[in-house]
Amino acid sequence: MKKYDYIIVGSGLYGAIFAYEAKKRGKNVLVLEKRSHIGGNLYTKEVEGINVHVYGAHIFHTSNKKVWDYVNQFTEFNNYVNSPIANYKGEIYNLPFNMNTFSKLWGVITPEEASKKIEEQRSGMFTKEPKNLEEQAINLVGIDIYEKLIKGYTEKQWGRKCTELPPFIIKRLPVRFTYNNNYFNDRYQGIPIGGYTKIFNKLLDGIEVKLKVDYFSQKEYFDEMADKVLYTGPLDQFYNYSEGVLEYRSLRFEHEIKDMSNFQGNAVVNYTDVETPYTRILEHKHFEMVETNKTVITKEYSIDWTLGIEPYYPINDNANQIIYDKYKKLSDKEPKHLFGGRLAEYKYYDMHIIVERVLELVNKEFPNE
Ligand code: FAD
Incomplete structure (x- = not known):
């Protein structure tokens, strides 16, 4: 046997x-x-x-x-x-948070100006013992980045308001003072x-x-x-x-073939407002720099999980x-x-x-x- x-x-x-x-x-x-x-x-x-x-x-x-x-x-x-980008109500920002992001947000040019601005933003609303994710995020990066790039995305990801999420979910947020959009630090x-x-x-x-x-x-x-x-x-x-x-948290993917050669100009675009129901759109051809007349996109939705779903x-x-x-x-x-x-x-x-x-x-x- x-x-x-x-x-x-x-x-x-x-x-x-x-x-x-x-x-x-x-x-x-x-x-x-x-x-x-x-x-x-x-x-x-x-x-x-x-x-x-x-x-x-x-x-x-x-x-x-x-x-x-x-x-x-x-x-x-x-x-x-x-090098993902964020779309907040039609405003485009580079991720991860770096000099390109800060420059677009506040018009700052040098790393010194950027760190001064972040310090100003953090200290303006600092909470000594953060009770939730919102307070924690503001402590780390200040109100502007939190409101435009963290709040809506995180709430969609977890299906709960940031004020109802525990602070430990984000222990630190990578902030980079170079004009470098490479998401990973790996070799x-x-x-x-x-x-x-x-x-x-x-x-x-x-x-x-x-x-x-x-x-x-x-x-x-x-x-x-x-x-x-x-x-x-x-x-x-x-x-x-x-x-x-x-x-678990689960995801739902909606794949779509578009009759155009280039839909969004980047492989990954995060939608960081709370109103857009999906968290991101992928455009697959940009992962492999393929040149074709059509394109395939995927809308990614974060959803509640129950036994039986992925x-x-x-x-x-x-x-x-x-x-x-x-x-x-x-x-x-x-x-x-x-x-x-x-x-x-x-x-x-x-x-x-x-x-x-x-x-x-x-x-x-x-x-x-
Ligand atoms: P899986 O890929 O889940 O394989 C498990 C397999 O077991 C499945 O095919 C399942 O059908 C099968 N199976 C389960 N139960 C049974 C059963 N009872 N009988 C028969 N078959 C069964 N990692 C990165 O490094 N970079 C990324 O950019 C990245 N992006 C990600 C994006 C998303 C949305 C997610 C969710 C993960 C991402 N990851 C990424 C992580 C990556 O997906 C995992 O590291 C990888 O899939 C883990 O492989 P695995 O074999 O453990 O699990």
């Missing part, structure tokens, strides 16, 4: 890299994926000659050369630099030329993958078929929610952490199951961290190979 060394639940970055590394070491591997495609949230789909980031904008960035070299063995990355960044799905085709080449199969539809059957099972789905679901439900951002507050810790204790004792990835660890992880973590697991599983 036993057929596989490893069954891997989930074909996202974590599962696919593990499958690749196990196969490389001669292991017999089966990947189960409940969606109709491989790649998890990194999946890109070609529409009108443009690679559409179906589950939201994904920009690979890292300062870890080992991780960068690792992903570059599967595809070539372009030189895309993430390496880019987008895979030809889309992320290409990476997954290579990772899973020659590996048996069953799409549209939910592991839980036949859990016992699959468990018996493998020596070990790597599970990358939601941890609470693995235990049938016995200790409680781990909460979980995106874990709500890592105290109550959820307590529940997670209980599941973690149980999962540490499982004799044949391994757990990893953003859902099984209930944590927001950027892609480069996922690569680091799964390679740690690979080293642990195959110490001498």
